[in-house]
Amino acid sequence: MSLTWSGRASFVALLLLATVVDCGGRTELEVPPPLPPKPECELDADCPGADDLCAPVRCIDPENFDGELPELPPGAVLPPRVCLVVDPVDCDDNDPCTNDSCVAETGLCSYSDATLDLDGDGFRAPRDGFLPGAPDSCGDDCNDASALAFPGNPEICDGVDNDCNGIVDDGSIFEPLNPNPLRLSSDMLAPAGANGLAFDGDTYLSLFAGGNGETNMFLSRITQQGQLSSPNEEPFTFQNADAFGGEILWIGDRYGVLWQERRDGDYEVYFTLLNKAAEKAIPDTRLTNAPGFSINGTLAWTGNEFIGAWQDERNGSFDVYAQRISVDGVPIGANVRLTDAPFDDEAPSLAVGVTTVALAYGNSNAGQNVRLRLFNLSDLSPITGVIEVTLGVDAVYPDVIWNGDRYLVTWFVRTGSEKAVFGATFDEAGNALTPPTAISNPGPFRSRYPTVLPLGDRSLFIYSDDRDGNDGYELYSRMVDQQLAPIGPEQRLTNAPRDSIDPIATFGADGNVGILFRDDRDNAMHVWFDQLACVTMPQ
Amino acid sequence: MGSKAYLIFGTASVLLVFASLGGGCGSNVSFTAASSSTGQGGDGGFIFLQGGGGTTDPGVGGSGGLPGIDDPGCKDKPPPIEDFQCDAYNQNNGDCMPGEGCYIYVQYPSQPCGQEVYGSFCAPAGTGQQGDPCGGGFDCGAGNVCVVTGSGTQCVQLCPLFGDDGCPAGLVCEPIDVEGFGGCL
Numbered sequence: 001m002s003l004t005w006s007g008r009a010s011f012v013a014l015l016l017l018a019t020v021v022d023c024g025g026r027t028e029l030e031v032p033p034p035l036p037p038k039p040e041c042e043l044d045a046d047c048p049g050a051d052d053l054c055a056p057v058r059c060i061d062p063e064n065f066d067g068e069l070p071e072l073p074p075g076a077v078l079p080p081r082v083c084l085v086v087d088p089v090d091c092d093d094n095d096p097c098t099n100d101s102c103v104a105e106t107g108l109c110s111y112s113d114a115t116l117d118l119d120g121d122g123f124r125a126p127r128d129g130f131l132p133g134a135p136d137s138c139g140d141d142c143n144d145a146s147a148l149a150f151p152g153n154p155e156i157c158d159g160v161d162n163d164c165n166g167i168v169d170d171g172s173i174f175e176p177l178n179p180n181p182l183r184l185s186s187d188m189l190a191p192a193g194a195n196g197l198a199f200d201g202d203t204y205l206s207l208f209a210g211g212n213g214e215t216n217m218f219l220s221r222i223t224q225q226g227q228l229s230s231p232n233e234e235p236f237t238f239q240n241a242d243a244f245g246g247e248i249l250w251i252g253d254r255y256g257v258l259w260q261e262r263r264d265g266d267y268e269v270y271f272t273l274l275n276k277a278a279e280k281a282i283p284d285t286r287l288t289n290a291p292g293f294s295i296n297g298t299l300a301w302t303g304n305e306f307i308g309a310w311q312d313e314r315n316g317s318f319d320v321y322a323q324r325i326s327v328d329g330v331p332i333g334a335n336v337r338l339t340d341a342p343f344d345d346e347a348p349s350l351a352v353g354v355t356t357v358a359l360a361y362g363n364s365n366a367g368q369n370v371r372l373r374l375f376n377l378s379d380l381s382p383i384t385g386v387i388e389v390t391l392g393v394d395a396v397y398p399d400v401i402w403n404g405d406r407y408l409v410t411w412f413v414r415t416g417s418e419k420a421v422f423g424a425t426f427d428e429a430g431n432a433l434t435p436p437t438a439i440s441n442p443g444p445f446r447s448r449y450p451t452v453l454p455l456g457d458r459s460l461f462i463y464s465d466d467r468d469g470n471d472g473y474e475l476y477s478r479m480v481d482q483q484l485a486p487i488g489p490e491q492r493l494t495n496a497p498r499d500s501i502d503p504i505a506t507f508g509a510d511g512n513v514g515i516l517f518r519d520d521r522d523n524a525m526h527v528w529f530d531q532l533a534c535v536t537m538p539q
Numbered sequence: 540m541g542s543k544a545y546l547i548f549g550t551a552s553v554l555l556v557f558a559s560l561g562g563g564c565g566s567n568v569s570f571t572a573a574s575s576s577t578g579q580g581g582d583g584g585f586i587f588l589q590g591g592g593g594t595t596d597p598g599v600g601g602s603g604g605l606p607g608i609d610d611p612g613c614k615d616k617p618p619p620i621e622d623f624q625c626d627a628y629n630q631n632n633g634d635c636m637p638g639e640g641c642y643i644y645v646q647y648p649s650q651p652c653g654q655e656v657y658g659s660f661c662a663p664a665g666t667g668q669q670g671d672p673c674g675g676g677f678d679c680g681a682g683n684v685c686v687v688t689g690s691g692t693q694c695v696q697l698c699p700l701f702g703d704d705g706c707p708a709g710l711v712c713e714p715i716d717v718e719g720f721g722g723c724l
Contacts (some may be wrong), residue, residue: 154722191700191721212700213619213718238612240652242716254605262716263613265649274542296689311689318687319541347689364691396690410592414690419709466709473711499711524701525714 036304039081047083053107055088070287096127101453115139116304116327118252121147125303128377129355132164136276140164144303145252147201157534159199159507166404167456169511174460174477176493177226177512181519181530184220186233187209191525196248197516198255199508200276203229205255206516207236208527209244217243217259217280222529224509231278239263247299247480248274248305251327254281258299258308267293269310271327282329291334292316300350300357302377305332307357309348318344322380336380338373341365351400351407355429356383358407360400360526366391366408370398370411384430395422403454406433406482410450410461421463423484437484440476442467447476451505453513457482462515464501468492472499475517493530496521500528510534568672613652619718623660627697627720630681635661640681643697643717657718661697669707669723686715686722 039453044050049057062069062078067086072078079367091100115124115138124139126132133140133151142164143149153162159323161168176536185192195217196207209215217236221229237243237262246259255274256378260267268288273281288294292313300307306325311318312335321337324332339345341367351358356374363371370389375382389398394415401408406425413419420442425434440447445467453460459480464473473494480486494500498520508514511534519528558703604666614685625634635641639661648654664681667673671694679694697719698704704712706723713724 015683102656177628193714215714215716235612238610238614240613240616241648241655262647266649273605275605275607277607280610281605281607283608295687310585325649344691346691362690368690478561502712525712 005134018364023311031527036194037077040079041081043081049085052104053089054102054104056107056352057083058086060084060086063098074393077417083225096136098103098376103243107117113138114512114517116144117141118144118327119145119147119149120253123150128302128304131354132205142166145250145301145393147252151191157511157536159511159513165456167534168507169534170457172511172534172536173479173488174260174513175491175535177531177533181494182222182226182228183519183522183527184208184228184233184516184529185527186219187524189218189233189526192527193244193518193525194504194516194527195244195246195503196257197260197504197529198248198250199506199514201394202509204506204508204514204529205248205250205274205278205526206255206529207246207259208249212242215242216245219274221278222514224512226529226531234278237261243270245295249299249301250424251306254327256299256301256306256325256329258287258297258306260295260297260310266291267295269294269323271299271306271323271325271329271331285325285329287323287325288312288330288335291320294321299347300352302357304466307350307352307380309338309359311344311346311348311361317342318346320345320348320359322350322359324380326451338370338375338380339386341386342521345371347397347429349399351402352377353402353407353428357402358402358409358426360398360409360411362398364410367395368394368414370395370409370424372398372400372407372409372430373405374428383428387426387430387432389424390401390422390436395447399450399452401452401454401459402480403459404456408452408454408459408484410439410447410452412448412450412463414448421447421450421454421461422532423452423459423461423480425484427480430539434482434484439463439478439480439484439486440465440490446473448473449502451503453505453507455479457494458487459484460505460513462503462513464499464503465490470495472520473501475500475503475515475530478522493532494519498523616652617654619655619657620716622656624658624660625713626700627659634683638663640664641717642676643684643720644676645717646653665694669694669696669710684715684720684722686724688724695724698723 034072041047044059047057047059074501085193089102091102091141097114099114101110117124123141125141125144126137126139130137141150146160148160151164155162157169157172192210194208198205206220208378219234219236220232223229232345241262243261249256258271260269275281294310294312297310308323312321322336324336346362348361359373363369372387372389374384389409393413395411397413398411408425410423412421420438421440423439439461442465447463450463462477465476466473476490478490500519503515503517505515506512513532516531546661580676627641627643641659642662665678667679673679676685679685683694698706698712700721706712710723712721715722
């Protein structure tokens with residue numbers, strides 16, 4: 001029988017001992033014995049916490065109590081009746097695969113699975129910080145956002161690591177699928193810009209901003225065949241002030257969306273969940289409430305919770321802050337400050353590894369440079385210091401992905417002699433594996449806006465380039481290996497007047513890659529969609 | 540995850556103050572007091588220029604059992620108020636005095652479902668040109684605007700949102716969060 005004395009206030013009084021004062025020649029006072037302490041309670045109901053059956057507090061008589069009493073300081077005396085926690089319920093089953101808790105109303109133990117099977121394929125995602133299938137991981141699904149990925153499943157060309165061997169579509173290449181891309185935004189929404197693209201296993205869901213005036217956000221669904229479906233240009237935000245940016249993620253049974261909006265007098269970061277029908281499943285949840293702008297949000301999924309990050313002006317200059325968010329869209333804890341440096345830290349990008357979260361961001365000290373920092377997956381405490389990915393070049397708009405066993409950081413150099421798309425790789429301890437390496441070769445022209453898809457042993461870059469003199473930027477792609485060495489030539493994807501920029505890519509059905517981008521070919525800024533086909537190469 | 544190409548215009552030195560405008564029609568928002576800061580800021584002194592964003596996600600499967608909710612938003616919101624006192628795209632048309640530039644601004648709504656205010660006014664011209672760091676709108680020369688870009692707060696040249704943008708080679712016209720204006724980035 002274990003005990004915890006819940007009475008403290010009355011106990012303190014017992015520590016006051018009588019003292020005798022010698023005042024030189026005066027008669028000593030006779031000090032009466034201390035009064036017996038008053039009872040702390042008469043009934044169980046007098047004790048705070050008496051209704052908690054997990055840690056029941058009882059009113060007991062210490063003289064007739066056969067259990068272990070709390071140890072008292074010298075001179076202290078227990079009251080005749082005290083409130084004691086008697087026999088708290090221990091629900092720990094020593095099983096790391098269960099979340100153990102006690103229900104206060106019943107005193108009964110409750111055990112729930114510590115890992116999730118959101119995609120319903122019968123395989124659970126591992127616990128945070130564990131590789132799939134590792135001891136105590138409690139899950140061996142390498143991708144719990146896809147029912148087509150689980151150990152033992154045959155690999156096919158579908159953009160998924162079906163057999164969980166760490167490689168997506170082993171050996172495949174990607175080629176343009178359609179002769180012409182699909183325009184998503186109507187004339188009423190110009191100028192429009194691409195914000196996010198996700199694939200839910202059946203269709204793509206695009207998120208874009210538009211409107212000449214107040215800018216609002218809209219959702220459009222695209223079929224695997226590249227046709228518009230419902231919802232089509234469905235309003236996502238209904239506010240009186242500009243809303244745009246952010247990201248959309250499909251996590252197996254729902255979408256998470258993070259964006260910025262100034263409905264409340266300033267740009268703040270918001271989050272919501274959408275069901276598969278692209279309907280909002282929870283109210284818009286405001287993640288920030290701080291002076292200055294909270295903007296340029298990014299969103300990641302750990303397998304168990306979301307992490308949002310953004311640049312935040314609350315301290316004067318921009319720092320990067322983050323917020324953990326539960327699978328049900330409830331913020332976990334407070335905003336977490338991830339960077340604290342002189343000059344602005346901007347344009348954050350997040351990626352989730354095995355035990356860490358990587359943050360890539362731009363810093364404006366000594367020009368524009370790219371920095372990387374790694375954090376603990378469970379509580380966002382820093383694992384590394386600031387890693388200077390670039391120094392002394394005009395490197396901007398970093399992006400980071402997790403690819404098999406390493407982080408890949410990408411960016412583009414805006415000015416100077418080599419205005420190309422670059423990449424560098426790091427392990428989870430922050431050690432550089434591949435130094436900054438040019439991915440594109442624009443010659444005297446420019447490459448910009450890289451987005452990358454991880455294939456485990458390769459990476460597919462999609463970016464814009466204006467080398468061809470075609471009145472602006474066109475989209476290009478290139479495959480590289482884990483050391484960032486090119487596999488094949490750069491491939492031009494678009495061919496139209498004016499700019500094709502800001503590509504956002506995601507895997508779709510049959511291994512195809514969906515690309516959302518801004519294109520000005522119709523003499524106005526519109527959002528377009530195109531696909532690359534996955535082609536299996538003979539092994 | 541896409542590039543971040545948002546621009547914000549500096550209005551820190553703009554002294555125009557507008558009364559609280561518009562009426563509330565109730566937005567469907569849940570708020571978490573996740574910040575240790577007190578209250579929210581004003582206009583932040585800048586304007587956005589909008590561009591990319593987004594993500595990649597190799598997701599397949601799932602049944603999607605979450606029920607949907609209704610987002611009332613501001614469906615009956617009033618239109619923005621416009622107060623353009625000069626033509627920022629035509630700096631030398633005589634709208635402003637010599638030595639002045641025509642600067643755009645935005646006033647964000649001070650309460651949910653309030654009205655935005657877009658406008659322009661004449662002010663002494665700054666000296667900042669394309670790509671120069673700035674801390675507010677007046678740091679930039681006439682025909683430029685101070686924006687937060689995600690790659691430094693800098694002066695950018697104003698550009699039209701439709702047709703030829705006139706941006707320097709290699710730069711792209713991105714929308715600014717002031718109605719009808721873009722900036723070269």
